[in-house]
Amino acid sequence: MSLDGTYDDGNIFAKILRGEMPAAKVFEDDHVLAFMDVFPQAKGHTLVIPKHSHARNLLEEEPQVLAGLIQGVQRVAKAVRAALNPDGIVVTQFNGAPAGQTIYHLHFHIIPRWEGVAMGRHAEGGMADPDELKALAQQIAAKIA
Incomplete structure (x- = not known):
């Protein structure tokens, strides 16, 4: 999909x-x-999406929505750090298929990184165990300020 198009209410995030x-x-x-991302690239891979938006990507979003969204991204990234103690955190966002976007609802990835541990490719390891994801979600949620 290109950068232009119509929002699909049937996408997984919707x-x-x-x-x-x-x-x-x-x-x-x-x-x-x-x-939690069900196809994590690292332990604790978390997604943050706007709740009231039909933007497919960052370029389509209204500035007032972006303000609340990026505050949420920062809040969750801080909780991921507090919960999992990574050496670093990747915060990324893709726009269009050539950039790596696969779901066309604006979203940010928060991916914890540890020294010496390679980051996996999306969906490379298959779908994560739902119980593991739930436990990680609770661990991170407990650190939300």
């Missing part, structure tokens, strides 16, 4: 927001929902 699909939720407020 279904999670509507409660039609399960997610290991980490944090939720009026602006954002954070949950």
Whole structure:
């Protein structure tokens, strides 16, 4: 998909927001929902999405939505750090298929990194164990300030 197009209400993140699909939720407020990536690239890989948006990517989003979204990203990234004590954290966001975007609902990835541990490719290891994701979500949620 290119950078231009129509928002698809059937995308997986829209279904999670509507409660039609399960997610290991980490944090939720009026602006954002954070949950564990089911195809993690590292232990603790968390996604943060805007709750009230039909933007497919960063370029389509309104500045006022971005303000609340990036605050949520920072809040969750701090909790990931406090919960998992990584050596570093990747915060990334993709726009369009050539950039690596696979789900066309604006979202940020928070990926903890440890020295000497390679980051996996998305979906390389298959789908994560739901019970493991739930436990990680609870561990990170306990550190939300």
